Amino acid sequence: MGNTSSMLTQYDIEEVQEHCNNTFSQQEIVSLYERFCQLDRNGSGFISQDEFLSVPEFAVNPLSQRLLRMVDGLNFKEFVAVLSAFSPRATLQQKVEFIFKVYDTDCNGKVTFIEMLSVLRDLTGQFISEEQREQVLARVLEEAGYTKESSLVLSDFVKILGNSSLKMEVEVPID
Template structure:
């Protein structure tokens, strides 16, 4: 699966399913492969940042620049693994791990107040003031038992976001 071709073998599909913990059906993987091939305009087997930005829904996402850090240069197997957090079959743990990676901009396994503030800034834009953002974030942290100086690790995110009703799903259209 180094470079893209028009079809996947049964072995390829099963390998990708295994890699993404069976969060997608074989039919969904085949559909995702077709989409991957459309995005991989140069046919090199990898999707570059500019190719992701060609998707209008992605380009207008307020977190697109953060996501690009995670996406740039993905091959098909990595592309499906990235999307697996959005599958209805993904576990709550997988979803929280994904959210943590979005916040952990330095990829050091720790999220600071400033990291969270930057995401909040990306999400709210000019709709609320910097002071309001800081107040909201401080209050949320305090309610969860943390403060502005806390360095959050993945287990903290699990504690805070461990709500089984957390919804983060995308339906994969199947032809």
């Protein structure tokens, strides 16, 4: 499975399915493998930052630089695991865990006001001022029972987003 020139065996497919908690069907995994092979232009079995940036939807995403930190150098199994958060079969917990990783830029298991502000800055660009961003974020945190000084852990994210209907889905075309 490390060499993209090889074909997936039934065992490989089942292993990947298990690794991603069955969020993708076997047909979807085969389609994802074909896409992975297209992205892996040098046939190394891993996808680099440049190869990810060749996907137009990824390149224009305001969070692409944050996402690159999470996806650079992935093999196929890891690639599917990352994408599993975007499966319609993914649980709310899986989606929240993915969002938490996007915010937790230093990977210390905590998200600070500064980290949240940084993501908000990436998402809003020049459309609102830094002062407005800080005020909005402080108000949102306050409404959720937190302050600017709070460091949020995964369970806080689950508490805050637990009642929402996160629409984070991609369609995997099946040939």
